[in-house]
Amino acid sequence: MRYIVLTLLFISTSCDLLTTRTPQKPESPRVIFLPATSPAILFQNFKSSLEEKILENYLSCFVDTAFLKKKFIFTPSTGAVSQYSNLINWNLDAERQFFNNFISVVKKDYPITLKLTNELSNPLGSDSAVYQYDYELSFVTDDPTLPNMYTGSAQFKIYNDSRKQWVIVEWLDIKKENKPSWSELKGRLY
Template structure:
């Protein structure tokens, strides 16, 4: 009987030692970096919050928050569409066949995969002109977009003008339901960036 107790005691002590040393129960665990870049997401109860979320999601490469900027036809009856400029459509036929939220997701994920993790996309929206009509609004702005990729033959800076048609849904949240991209200078446009990375 004593022999059984001593074998049981030794087995118990060895089990506890192995458990404690193998699990690092009492060691400090360092926090992991999040997979999704974080920023202070604002409920888009006004157009300013929507534009802030849109810009921040591009800069932080957050596909999740970027997609929230676009209209969901189940919530407001407006299907999102992107209308590329003619020059970009002539280079990238995929832009001519109806660009959807799914295409936005694919293009942004493809860009993210070509940019170093520590880098961010720089976006500037200038000369903003906003006209509101109750539950809808129209915004025009000039933009510059700097994408820190290392792809030969593709510029890093894009520019042009954008026109957003915006809608407020039943939850009083604003989204973009139409995006028109316009060439306005020598820089390649956002349409060309989307076409390249689609």
């Protein structure tokens, strides 16, 4: 009996152990990553993974050889390889390293913004297609030597893998005018 009285006394005098607290608001809303059962969902996932800076979601947009026996191929924009030799034989490990380095230079409370416009699509069969977009990639950084906007066109060859999810297998970057391309950003931040 003495133990019960001491326990009740302790609980009643301690710092509101039995009261509920006001829940904290999340830092920012998170985008839900959906299975890419359509090309539209794939490209929405691609955009949101950049905006939210979530590596796992970003990499999930690309081919996984466990589900499709194809190798990821990135073809950089004209002139980028002469500036950045690391773009030769670019693979998913390079994509991972680039993304990690990229999010480290973007200011913490600012998203990466990707605008994809002027969509052109060409089905290649029931399980593959080519999509092309004009892109504008922008972000905020404290590095004054790093341009904060990259523009060009991107052509993606996508496939439906064994999970019935669309994934990027090939990516061709096309430079526009004299503006920096995504390839140049990749080469610089690798």
